[in-house]
Amino acid sequence: MDVLGLVKIRIRRGIGLAVRDTVSSDPYCVVSCGTQKVKTKVVKGNCNPIWNEELTIYIKDLNVPIILQVFDKDTFTDDDNMGTAVIDIKPLIECVRMELESLPEGTRVDRIAPDRHNCLADESCVIWNQGKMTQDMILRLNNVECGQVEVQVEWMEDLEDYEEAMDMKIEPKDAKWKAVFKKKTWHDRFVNRIRRGHGHGHEHEHV
Secondary structure (H helix, E strand, C coil), rough: CCEEEEEEEEEEEEEEECCCCCCCCCCEEEEEEECEEEEECCCCCCCCCEEEEEEEECCCCCCEEEEEEEEEEECCCCCEEEEEEECCCCCCCEEEEECCCCCCCEEEEEECCCCCCCCCCCCCEEECCCCEEEEEEEEEEEECCCEEEEEECCCCCCHHHHHHHHHHCCCCCCCHEEEECHHHHHHHHHHHHCCCCCCCCCCCCCC
């Protein structure tokens, strides 16, 4: 299956994370999608950690979920689970498909309300800014007593972005998938698939 694109996930901060040590935790985030897995640094002794890190993964199938997990780093035992959330990028992709490059900077293209079908803790907005479509999210962590994670998600479709991402910490780092991004024809194939609505069974209305 062809690669559809890259997702850049900016892990900004944790909010009110669960205590897993005596009085605090040593949290870090793991983002996984299929066989890929990338993670942030560990922040020592802080249940409101600031990460401000960018993690990048590639997407082959929009129906394969992007999972964010938070763990407490332990030295002598297995790392403790501090919650899980699903990052839903389909609303962002639908906005990209609208091809709204002429919008004024800072335009709010769409807003997604929290409900039982997503992991949003608050309303999430898709914004057109500096020639890019991004979505800010505050994710509610599940399977834990408390905690949220603030992230920003960006769908990359410029060849320059692909080349830049190749220098990032993307896993797996095998030559086979990296070679895909070196083929200029891949960009055209990706854009055509997005315009045809590949991976979607519905349209999203915007006002």
